[in-house]
Amino acid sequence: MGKLTIGCFSSLVGSMNLDFAVKLAGAAIDKGHKVDFWVSGNATMLSIKGQRAFKDYSALEKPLKELMGKGLNVTACEACAEARGYNKDNTLEGFKRHSMDWYLASIFDADRVLHIGGE
Amino acid sequence: MATTKLGFIIQRPPYKSEDPKLAITHAISSQSVEIYLNDGDLVTADIAFIGDGILNCLKNQKAMDQYGLTSTESHIKNCLLLDLNVLVCKEDLENLGLTENDIVIDAEEFGADVTVKVVPFNDINKMMEEVNHLLFF
Numbered sequence: 001m002g003k004l005t006i007g008c009f010s011s012l013v014g015s016m017n018l019d020f021a022v023k024l025a026g027a028a029i030d031k032g033h034k035v036d037f038w039v040s041g042n043a044t045m046l047s048i049k050g051q052r053a054f055k056d057y058s059a060l061e062k063p064l065k066e067l068m069g070k071g072l073n074v075t076a077c078e079a080c081a082e083a084r085g086y087n088k089d090n091t092l093e094g095f096k097r098h099s100m101d102w103y104l105a106s107i108f109d110a111d112r113v114l115h116i117g118g119e
Numbered sequence: 120m121a122t123t124k125l126g127f128i129i130q131r132p133p134y135k136s137e138d139p140k141l142a143i144t145h146a147i148s149s150q151s152v153e154i155y156l157n158d159g160d161l162v163t164a165d166i167a168f169i170g171d172g173i174l175n176c177l178k179n180q181k182a183m184d185q186y187g188l189t190s191t192e193s194h195i196k197n198c199l200l201l202d203l204n205v206l207v208c209k210e211d212l213e214n215l216g217l218t219e220n221d222i223v224i225d226a227e228e229f230g231a232d233v234t235v236k237v238v239p240f241n242d243i244n245k246m247m248e249e250v251n252h253l254l255f256f
Contacts, residue, residue, distance in 0.1 A: 007254070009137075009138070009141060009256075040141060040145070041137050041138075041141050042137070080141075099148065099151070100144055100145045100147075100148035101148040101149070101151045101152040101154065101155065102155065103145065103148075104125065104145065104148055104149055104152045104162045104164075105152050105155030105156060105162070107123060107125065107162070107252055108121075108123045108152070108155075108156060108160065108162050109123075110252075113252040113254070115252075115253075115254040115255065117138055117255055117256050118136055118137060118138050118141070118256075119136060
């Protein structure tokens with residue numbers, strides 16, 4: 001099985017890119033692949049815990065937790081998160097925070113990279 | 120020992136979105152990625168400005184005066200200081216009515232040895248074919 005690195009830079013609310021990326025990560029994990037998931041820029045919004053799941057807005061905490069339970073490795077850009085006031089205290093349990101070189105290190109040995117830019 | 124080559128393609132204008140700066144800062148992080156890798160393993164980053172992305176390279180940006188932010192121009196100069204390969208599409212530069220005199224070419228004041236290379240799109244295409252992964256911003 002292979003390793004897929006997904007990088008997403010779009011916001012959770014206001015774009016459907018994260019919805020797609022999380023679904024794709026789930027499909028890859030179900031097929032037995034290893035998936036690293038990097039969020040940077042506005043996509044660091046995905047890391048905040050306690051977001052209310054309205055039906056009109058994207059809310060991915062539940063599926064994300066399920067995928068993390070299946071081995072999804074999720075990391076947020078620490079600087080991007082801090083710049084937005086997303087700190088350790090309001091970060092989902094299991095959601096890692098690193099500098100940008102983590103993403104490049106993940107790409108280093110990835111079989112495929114899917115990079116989804118921002119808005 | 121292995122090397123993974125990355126190509127960062129910047130096609131969006133500066134200050135309208137965060138993308139160009141994120142592209143550059145991610146590319147710069149190739150200089151510190153070794154802390155996660157085995158000895159001898161490397162990640163290299165080439166950067167190419169195409170389309171409206173060329174506007175990121177304009178000289179004399181006033182981001183610090185206007186927004187209190189480090190300019191994209193300054194980030195590009197940091198790339199040169201770190202010896203990253205920075206390419207600018209010649210055809211797109213001309214399409215925007217610009218010349219090499221209008222854009223950042225060197226960063227001598229930072230002590231950089233390498234310069235921005237204005238090249239035909241064919242050369243950027245060649246770079247894109249040679250890298251392992253492409254990241255579009």
